[in-house]
Amino acid sequence: MEKKVLKFIKKMPKVELHLHLDGSLNVDYIKNKYNLSDEEIKNKMVADEKCHNLNDYLTKFDFPISIMQTKQELESAVYNLLEQLKKQNVIYVEIRFAPQFHTKGGLTQDEVVQTVIEAKNKVDIKSNVILCIMRGKDNENANMETIKLAKKYLNKGVCALDLAGAEAVFKTCTYEKMFKYIKDNDIPFTIHAGEADGIESIKSAIDFGAKRLGHGVRAIEDENVIENIKDNEITLEVCPTSNIQTCICNSYESHPISRLYFNGVKTTINTDNMTVSNTTLEKEYENLIENTKLTIEDIIKMNINSINAAFISESEKKELIKKVKDYNMEEE
Numbered sequence: 551m552e553k554k555v556l557k558f559i560k561k562m563p564k565v566e567l568h569l570h571l572d573g574s575l576n577v578d579y580i581k582n583k584y585n586l587s588d589e590e591i592k593n594k595m596v597a598d599e600k601c602h603n604l605n606d607y608l609t610k611f612d613f614p615i616s617i618m619q620t621k622q623e624l625e626s627a628v629y630n631l632l633e634q635l636k637k638q639n640v641i642y643v644e645i646r647f648a649p650q651f652h653t654k655g656g657l658t659q660d661e662v663v664q665t666v667i668e669a670k671n672k673v674d675i676k677s678n679v680i681l682c683i684m685r686g687k688d689n690e691n692a693n694m695e696t697i698k699l700a701k702k703y704l705n706k707g708v709c710a711l712d713l714a715g716a717e718a719v720f721k722t723c724t725y726e727k728m729f730k731y732i733k734d735n736d737i738p739f740t741i742h743a744g745e746a747d748g749i750e751s752i753k754s755a756i757d758f759g760a761k762r763l764g765h766g767v768r769a770i771e772d773e774n775v776i777e778n779i780k781d782n783e784i785t786l787e788v789c790p791t792s793n794i795q796t797c798i799c800n801s802y803e804s805h806p807i808s809r810l811y812f813n814g815v816k817t818t819i820n821t822d823n824m825t826v827s828n829t830t831l832e833k834e835y836e837n838l839i840e841n842t843k844l845t846i847e848d849i850i851k852m853n854i855n856s857i858n859a860a861f862i863s864e865s866e867k868k869e870l871i872k873k874v875k876d877y878n879m880e881e882e
């Protein structure tokens with residue numbers, strides 16, 4: 551790749567909409583604090599370039615979640631992540647996590663959310679938090695508690711809800727009642743759909759009124775669903791490296807992002823998990839430019855798509871778009 555493009559990518563203002571806190575812990579911090587070797591870190595926190603499936607990939611969250619059970623660890627995780635993103639010229643990020651996974655040390659979900667919001671406010675980078683409700687068994691009460699917290703902290707650090715977890719095991723369609731409640735309460739939301747599970751999952755998410763889909767790349771399997779996504783102006787939070795790891799795609803070359811983008815679907819580029827997927831936005835952009843038909847201009851457009859789909863106000867969007875455009879002009 552041309553040096554000029556590489557330099558441009560490094561410095562360009564970036565937006566990240568799909569980033570899991572527990573999958574993006576700072577490796578150096580953990581290594582020092584827990585006295586772990588590179589090998590141990592890799593085994594515990596980084597997924598193989600090819601896992602067997604999403605469930606395999608998800609095992610890499612066990613260790614990070616096990617340590618993020620105190621206020622201090624949660625604070626460090628958020629603080630370290632945001633400092634890292636600031637250095638990469640990320641101008642806006644939506645960080646997501648499931649409060650119910652961080653209560654084993656005695657914190658309540660409310661305290662977990664408060665801690666994360668307070669920590670994020672200490673770093674000078676525009677950010678919001680998305681609270682994940684989890685696919686699973688016997689966690690309806692915990693999910694309901696999370697939904698109520700999203701309502702409580704909405705526009706005070708929290709910007710939306712998400713549904714995450716084992717999509718192929720706990721089907722999207724079974725969450726209809728929950729999303730009706732979320733919609734009735736005017737809480738914005740995104741849904742992981744069209745990753746481990748296919749078209750049916752995407753259809754359910756669209757029926758629930760989702761304006762954003764986590765991944766959504768399996769829309770490529772059905773022309774009608776692609777049209778439906780376009781008609782409803784739904785934005786896809788695409789995470790290419792993660793999709794290759796979980797065997798949804800074989801390679802960057804065959805990844806559907808460029809086909810969806812050139813077909814007119816609003817796509818965005820995200821990391822999913824910086825540590826588990828051993829990636830950054832910079833690496834994602836480089837990999838796509840090197841291996842697909844996407845150019846740096848397309849990557850800039852996708853950053854604008856991210857801003858337009860962000861769970862923020864119109865005036866905030868305008869400000870961010872200005873930053874992206876000003877930088878491009880400076881470079882020309």
Ligand SMILES: [Zn+2]
Nearest residue numbers: 570742764822
């Ligand atoms: Zn995700």
